[in-house]
Amino acid sequence: MKLDSKIPKGDLATKWSEYRGTMNLVAPNNKRRIEIIVVGTGLAGASAAATFGELGYNVKAFTFHDSPRRAHSIAAQGGINAAKNYQNDGDSVYRLFYDTIKGGDYRSREANVHRLAEVSTEIIDQCVAQGVPFAREYGGLLANRSFGGVQVSRTFYAKGQTGQQLLLGAYQALSRQISLGNVKMYNRHEMLDLVKVDGKARGIIARNLLTGELERHAAHCVVLASGGYGNVFYLSTNAMGSNVSAAWRSVKRGALMANPCFTQIHPTCIPVSGDYQSKLTLMSESLRNDGRVWVPKSQEDAQAIANRTKTALDIAEEDRDYYLERRYPAFGNLVPRDVASRAAKTACDEGKGVNKTGLAVFLDFAAAIERYGKAEATSQRIDNPDKATITRLGEAVVEQKYGNLFEMYEKITGENPYKMPMKIFPAVHYTMGGVWVDYNLETNIPGLFALGEANFSDHGANRLGASALMQGLADGYFVIPYTIGQFLSNEIRTPNINPDLPEFKQAEDETKVRLQRLLDIQGNQSVESFHKRLGKIMWEYCGMSRNAEGLKKGRQMIRDLKKEFYSDVFVPGTQEEYNPELEKAARVADFMEHGELMMVDALDRNESCGGHFREEYQTPEGEAMRNDNDYTYVSAWEWDDDNPILHKEELQFENVELKTRSYK
Amino acid sequence: MRLTLKVWRQKNGNAKGSLETHQVEADEHMSFLEMMDVLNQQLVEDKKEPVAFEHDCREGICGSCNMVINGRPHGPMQGTTTCQLHMRHFKDGDTIVVEPWRAKAFPVIKDLVVDRSAFDRIIQSGGYVSVNTGQAPDGNSIPVEKDLSLMAMDAATCIGCGACVAACPNGSAMLFTSAKVSHLGLLPQGQVEHKKRTQSMVAQMDKEGFGMCSNVGACEVECPKEISIENIARMNRSYIGSVLSTDK
Ligand SMILES: Cc1cc2nc3c(=O)[nH]c(=O)nc-3n(C[C@H](O)[C@H](O)[C@H](O)COP(=O)(O)OP(=O)(O)OC[C@H]3O[C@@H](n4cnc5c(N)ncnc54)[C@H](O)[C@@H]3O)c2cc1C
Numbered sequence: 001m002k003l004d005s006k007i008p009k010g011d012l013a014t015k016w017s018e019y020r021g022t023m024n025l026v027a028p029n030n031k032r033r034i035e036i037i038v039v040g041t042g043l044a045g046a047s048a049a050a051t052f053g054e055l056g057y058n059v060k061a062f063t064f065h066d067s068p069r070r071a072h073s074i075a076a077q078g079g080i081n082a083a084k085n086y087q088n089d090g091d092s093v094y095r096l097f098y099d100t101i102k103g104g105d106y107r108s109r110e111a112n113v114h115r116l117a118e119v120s121t122e123i124i125d126q127c128v129a130q131g132v133p134f135a136r137e138y139g140g141l142l143a144n145r146s147f148g149g150v151q152v153s154r155t156f157y158a159k160g161q162t163g164q165q166l167l168l169g170a171y172q173a174l175s176r177q178i179s180l181g182n183v184k185m186y187n188r189h190e191m192l193d194l195v196k197v198d199g200k201a202r203g204i205i206a207r208n209l210l211t212g213e214l215e216r217h218a219a220h221c222v223v224l225a226s227g228g229y230g231n232v233f234y235l236s237t238n239a240m241g242s243n244v245s246a247a248w249r250s251v252k253r254g255a256l257m258a259n260p261c262f263t264q265i266h267p268t269c270i271p272v273s274g275d276y277q278s279k280l281t282l283m284s285e286s287l288r289n290d291g292r293v294w295v296p297k298s299q300e301d302a303q304a305i306a307n308r309t310k311t312a313l314d315i316a317e318e319d320r321d322y323y324l325e326r327r328y329p330a331f332g333n334l335v336p337r338d339v340a341s342r343a344a345k346t347a348c349d350e351g352k353g354v355n356k357t358g359l360a361v362f363l364d365f366a367a368a369i370e371r372y373g374k375a376e377a378t379s380q381r382i383d384n385p386d387k388a389t390i391t392r393l394g395e396a397v398v399e400q401k402y403g404n405l406f407e408m409y410e411k412i413t414g415e416n417p418y419k420m421p422m423k424i425f426p427a428v429h430y431t432m433g434g435v436w437v438d439y440n441l442e443t444n445i446p447g448l449f450a451l452g453e454a455n456f457s458d459h460g461a462n463r464l465g466a467s468a469l470m471q472g473l474a475d476g477y478f479v480i481p482y483t484i485g486q487f488l489s490n491e492i493r494t495p496n497i498n499p500d501l502p503e504f505k506q507a508e509d510e511t512k513v514r515l516q517r518l519l520d521i522q523g524n525q526s527v528e529s530f531h532k533r534l535g536k537i538m539w540e541y542c543g544m545s546r547n548a549e550g551l552k553k554g555r556q557m558i559r560d561l562k563k564e565f566y567s568d569v570f571v572p573g574t575q576e577e578y579n580p581e582l583e584k585a586a587r588v589a590d591f592m593e594h595g596e597l598m599m600v601d602a603l604d605r606n607e608s609c610g611g612h613f614r615e616e617y618q619t620p621e622g623e624a625m626r627n628d629n630d631y632t633y634v635s636a637w638e639w640d641d642d643n644p645i646l647h648k649e650e651l652q653f654e655n656v657e658l659k660t661r662s663y664k
Numbered sequence: 665m666r667l668t669l670k671v672w673r674q675k676n677g678n679a680k681g682s683l684e685t686h687q688v689e690a691d692e693h694m695s696f697l698e699m700m701d702v703l704n705q706q707l708v709e710d711k712k713e714p715v716a717f718e719h720d721c722r723e724g725i726c727g728s729c730n731m732v733i734n735g736r737p738h739g740p741m742q743g744t745t746t747c748q749l750h751m752r753h754f755k756d757g758d759t760i761v762v763e764p765w766r767a768k769a770f771p772v773i774k775d776l777v778v779d780r781s782a783f784d785r786i787i788q789s790g791g792y793v794s795v796n797t798g799q800a801p802d803g804n805s806i807p808v809e810k811d812l813s814l815m816a817m818d819a820a821t822c823i824g825c826g827a828c829v830a831a832c833p834n835g836s837a838m839l840f841t842s843a844k845v846s847h848l849g850l851l852p853q854g855q856v857e858h859k860k861r862t863q864s865m866v867a868q869m870d871k872e873g874f875g876m877c878s879n880v881g882a883c884e885v886e887c888p889k890e891i892s893i894e895n896i897a898r899m900n901r902s903y904i905g906s907v908l909s910t911d912k
Pocket residue numbers: 039040041042043044045062063064065068071072073074075076077078079080162163189190191192225226227228237238239242243245246282429430451452453454465466467468469470472
């Protein structure tokens with residue numbers, strides 16, 4: 001199979017605008033005749049569905065949630081990037097493009113990333129107009145902050161609830177289109193299969209989760225916006241329901257899965273506290289603007305803290321190792337996520353972890369509280385403020401910036417982070433890999449598109465903070481509404497697709513059989529217990545660092561687990577009813593195959609890049625060693641039960657020079 | 665810690681429900697939902713149907729979780745969703761009663777799961793700014809006073825959980841609706857449609873079968889996002905204003 005990325009010719013800087021200006025259009029009277037299915041109504045799906053509706057298409061949108069407002073996007077905390085240069089600190093479209101390419105360790109497409117940087121500014125305008133209450137300065141203009149991996153301030157935010165506010169904006173735009181009758185919304189409906197007719201994506205099989213009924217939905221094309229697959233690790237910062245099934249079912253119908261092993265481990269999450277744990281909570285990266293990461297210099301001190309005979313406050317300044325500031329003076333605490341996570345692992349591997357599991361480092365705000373307190377005292381004209389006053393004023397500033405995060409931390413851990421440094425540890429957070437798409441966001445199956453975290457397109461081997469929200473909304477508001485015309489302009493004479501076609505019936509029958517198989521096993525182990533075991537295998541062999549031997553072993557372990565699952569899982573109830581256990585079982589079954597593919601992909605990539613760290617490929621100082629000669633490609637996998645087939649899309653870099661990524 | 669749970673079980677919307685008693689061994693560091701996971705694991709091991717309950721983010725932001733715990737929506741802690749409630753706030757030997765939201769406009773689907781789609785329809789009736797993609801002026805073209813923007817943000821943090829409705833003896837959705845009306849109405853971008861929006865959202869709220877507001881204030885007390893009842897007063901003022909004014 002020859003992968004055609006369909007990148008338009010021309011200058012990087014003008015490529016998108018020229019392409020957009022000359023693309024095929026669908027006339028308004030024809031749009032009314034065309035139906036589009038959108039699977040998923042998080043940021044990417046809701047923004048796409050709303051915009052399609054505004055343009056006059058007939059849209060059917062699906063979510064397994066009870067409302068679009070519950071999508072996982074709601075949980076994004078820190079912010080969204082845009083090359084507005086409102087701070088006049090030298091930001092530009094080119095700089096955002098460059099930072100993203102470099103941050104992704106040169107494993108993404110130049111043209112896609114440049115387009116993303118270009119449309120980033122329009123996203124902010126759009127969201128402000130929708131009433132998104134972004135943070136503002138006293139003068140009434142929009143405020144910004146910094147995120148990891150960059151040296152400018154380009155992140156827009158709404159307290160620590162940026163994702164919530166952006167999703168509500170998109171949800172409201174979608175609600176408007178629902179009320180106008182342009183979008184028909186199917187809440188509590190889960191896509192369980194993709195239907196192809198004559199090689200084109202023409203519909204889906206969805207299960208009404210309330211009644212259990214399988215439904216056939218037909219359309220001229222299908223847009224996947226079903227989110228990421230971080231939950232393959234069981235424990236992650238993703239919402240409990242996030243899953244790979246919509247994407248995986250499409251892969252089973254011939255779509256390609258790209259770079260599945262590129263997963264992002266976020267450095268600042270609340271550490272695991274016990275076996276019962278169901279999910280991990282992120283502490284936003286924005287905290288690294290003000291928090292300093294450290295561990296004790298000596299193992300004895302670390303031990304003492306873990307045993308609670310000492311606290312962080314007992315460790316003198318000179319006995320602390322602010323290891324990020326030491327190792328990466330240019331970026332300090334704001335190094336990219338992959339670098340920060342590995343450094344935390346290294347510190348803990350050296351026995352410097354600060355809790356009873358040995359898997360935690362400190363994120364300390366004392367210096368920031370003091371700095372802000374002094375500045376506040378000066379601006380309030382308090383002469384010679386005492387320490388208590390400085391602390392009080394400083395804490396108030398920190399509260400304004402991060403109050404809800406601090407509160408969340410205290411609720412979970414029972415410790416007060418204003419007084420005692422936070423304990424944090426890396427956790428699975430985001431998946432850069434996803435369904436392979438070309439420049440039009442179309443997969444290798446004509447008429448099947450993928451947006452948002454579900455596709456692989458823009459982040460290479462590592463995503464920079466505040467870029468996922470940007471990408472989801474760029475895809476949904478400003479890219480797919482145009483590029484879908486390239487496909488649909490050839491479909492204006494296609495009458496509505498008939499859901500009684502044999503292809504639909506066959507897909508429905510197969511889905512029914514697949515679900516029944518899960519119910520009929522009637523074994524002894526819960527779905528949850530299999531998911532947990534899968535997660536442990538993934539984390540152990542395909543987590544923060546990987547090696548060939550482990551990957552081979554991990555793959556075999558998953559295959560064994562899958563066998564056991566199909567002979568001993570217990571799923572109660574029937575198909576014909578509301579049955580959350582059955583939903584979970586089908587998702588975990590897909591996670592197992594996808595997890596296996598991640599192992600295969602990680603084994604193929606004999607280099608370390610971004611979130612993919614292969615122990616065999618590192619410098620003597622433990623920094624990642626990329627191999628540009630052999631691995632400057634996107635791995636796009638065709639699934640096969642025994643031997644998945646690799647298709648390579650070679651990446652061409654015409655505008656940036658491939659360099660060793662350095663944040664020193 | 666050893667707990668006795670009395671959990672609401674109801675096969676479906678038409679069936680009659682009742683409380684079922686179970687013993688659970690929990691850890692004080694668990695969240696309330698993790699404790700419910702333990703119960704469900706137990707039930708599955710005994711080949712019984714697990715308790716259906718809604719949850720997703722498990723960090724207090726998606727608005728999915730909704731349990732009435734010992735008579736209080738989201739349990740005893742202020743400003744806390746069910747998923748953020750931790751077992752350290754309970755004692756060994758406690759008996760805990762767990763029920764679904766109870767309100768006419770939120771019918772029970774199964775066990776602890778209720779249908780909150782009425783909230784979606786309230787938003788669809790006008791809870792938005794009518795601006796199409798691509799029509800927006802530059803983000804900084806209209807400065808917004810910082811305090812105003814913060815007030816709008818406070819109202820906008822509503823997670824649509826419905827605890828306010830469950831807490832209200834009248835089953836009123838005033839806190840939810842007024843939070844959206846305030847969020848948009850406080851900002852210049854939302855001002856243009858403010859009157860029309862207020863009227864249609866209030867009308868939809870009535871149509872969905874939510875009760876009247878009689879200023880009990882229970883909604884504010886149980887709201888996990890501490891949405892202020894001041895929003896209701898603000899909406900009432902603009903509602904009366906909009907009904908009295910002739911130009912809609
Ligand atoms: C805790 C946390 C904080 C984050 N903070 C930031 C941040 O500050 N900045 C940033 O840029 N990014 C952040 N991210 C990443 C970002 O939030 C996500 O990558 C992004 O929101 C994904 O959006 P999406 O629309 O692609 O998918 P999602 O929001 O996951 O939406 C998926 C949708 O698909 C639906 N769906 C899935 N499968 C099916 C199916 N089979 N049938 C029907 N419907 C289906 C779901 O119901 C849902 O509606 C954060 C992520 C986490 C976990």
